Amino acid sequence: MRGARSGAYGERRAGARTGRRRALLYMAAYALRFLAVAAIITVAVFVCEAAVSAFGAHTGAVAAVMLVAVVFLSLALTVSELLLRKFTVERPVARIAEMAHRIAAGDFSVRADVTNAYGNYNEYDCILLDLERAAAELDQAEKMRIDFVSNVSHELKTPLAVICSYAQALEKPGLSEQARAEYLKVLRETAERLAALVHNVLRLNRLEHRKLGEERGEVRLHEQIAQCILQFEDAIEAKGLELICDLDDVTIVSDAGCLELVWNNLLSNAVKFTDAGSISVTLKMRDSRAVVTVSDTGCGMSAETGAHIFEQFYQGDTSHAGEGNGLGLALVKKVIAVLGGEIGAESEEGKGSTFRVTLPMQS
Numbered sequence: 001m002r003g004a005r006s007g008a009y010g011e012r013r014a015g016a017r018t019g020r021r022r023a024l025l026y027m028a029a030y031a032l033r034f035l036a037v038a039a040i041i042t043v044a045v046f047v048c049e050a051a052v053s054a055f056g057a058h059t060g061a062v063a064a065v066m067l068v069a070v071v072f073l074s075l076a077l078t079v080s081e082l083l084l085r086k087f088t089v090e091r092p093v094a095r096i097a098e099m100a101h102r103i104a105a106g107d108f109s110v111r112a113d114v115t116n117a118y119g120n121y122n123e124y125d126c127i128l129l130d131l132e133r134a135a136a137e138l139d140q141a142e143k144m145r146i147d148f149v150s151n152v153s154h155e156l157k158t159p160l161a162v163i164c165s166y167a168q169a170l171e172k173p174g175l176s177e178q179a180r181a182e183y184l185k186v187l188r189e190t191a192e193r194l195a196a197l198v199h200n201v202l203r204l205n206r207l208e209h210r211k212l213g214e215e216r217g218e219v220r221l222h223e224q225i226a227q228c229i230l231q232f233e234d235a236i237e238a239k240g241l242e243l244i245c246d247l248d249d250v251t252i253v254s255d256a257g258c259l260e261l262v263w264n265n266l267l268s269n270a271v272k273f274t275d276a277g278s279i280s281v282t283l284k285m286r287d288s289r290a291v292v293t294v295s296d297t298g299c300g301m302s303a304e305t306g307a308h309i310f311e312q313f314y315q316g317d318t319s320h321a322g323e324g325n326g327l328g329l330a331l332v333k334k335v336i337a338v339l340g341g342e343i344g345a346e347s348e349e350g351k352g353s354t355f356r357v358t359l360p361m362q363s
Helices: 002-013 019-055 060-103 122-172 177-207 220-232 231-236 256-274 318-323 328-338
Strands: 217-220 242-247 251-254 276-285 289-295 342-348 353-359
Touching: 019 060, 060 122, 060 242, 177 318, 217 220, 217 256, 220 231, 220 242, 220 256, 220 289, 231 251, 251 256, 251 353, 256 276, 256 328, 256 353, 328 342
Parallel strands: 242 276
Antiparallel strands: 217 251, 276 289, 289 353, 342 353
C-alpha cells in the first residue's frame, strides 16, 4: 500500500517545473522588476524636462512636480509589488499554513489545494503535495496504531483472565497437592506466554522505529542457521521428524541478532505445525543474493490463511493458538524489510509449507 501511494505521489510530484524552467521564470520576474524601475526613472526624467520647459526658472514648482511624479510612480510600484506578493506568496503560504494546522489538529483527510496544472507545479504546490503525503502516512499510521492497541488489549485479556482464575482457585481451602501442581503449571505457562507477548510487542515497536538492524557486521549464514537448527533438535526428535539440511557456505553483511530472530521463528513454526514427515532447510546463492528456504510436510495453509499470515496477531490454525500470539511472522516480515530483503510463502493445505527468504549480500 505504501509503495502504491509513493508511486502515485511521485507521479504527481513529477509534474513540478524543471530547474531550467524555474530559472527562466525567475529571470523573467527580475527582468520585469528591472524594467519597472527603469521605466520610473525614464518617466521621472521626462517629467523633469517637461516641468523645466513649463516653469522655466521656477525651481520650486519644478521640484513640486518631480516630487508628485516620484511619489506617484513609487506608490504604483509598491502597490504592484504588494499585489504580486499577495497572489504569489501570501496566498500559497496561507494555504500551506492552514493545511499544516489541520494536520497538527489531527485531520489527516486534508488534500493538496494546488493552483497550477500538472507539469507547472511551483515550489508551493510541491510543499502542499509533501504535506498531503505526510497526512496520508500519518492517517495510515494512526489506523495501524488503533488496530495494534486493540489487538494487544485483546491478546492481554485472555492470559490475564486465566491467571486471575487460577490464582483464585489456588486460594480455595482443601485443594489437593496434585490439583495445586496442575494450577501452578498452568499459571507458569500462561505467564510465559504473557511475557513472550510483551517481548514481541516491544520488538515490533523497535522495528517500527528502525532501532533494530543497526548493528551490522559479517554473518556466516551457514553457521548461524546450523546453530539455530540445533536448538530445535530435541523437539524434532521428539516428534520423529526427518531433518534435511543443505547449507552452502555463505557470508553476508547484516544484523546477526535480527537474522537469528527470523530463523528461530521460521523453524519454530515448521516444528509446531508438522506432526509427521520432514523439515528441510536450504541455503544457496542465487543472482548474488542469499536464499534461505524452510520447508515442512505439516498441515499447510489454505489460500485465505496464506494471504494473512504476515499480519499482526493473525493465527490461521486455532488448534495451535495456545503455543503463540500471532506476532512471530509479523516480526519476521518487518525484520526482513529492515534488512532490505524479501520473504515469500508457498503452502498447500494438508501438504506443508515453504518459506523463502532472500537477502542482499550487504544490507
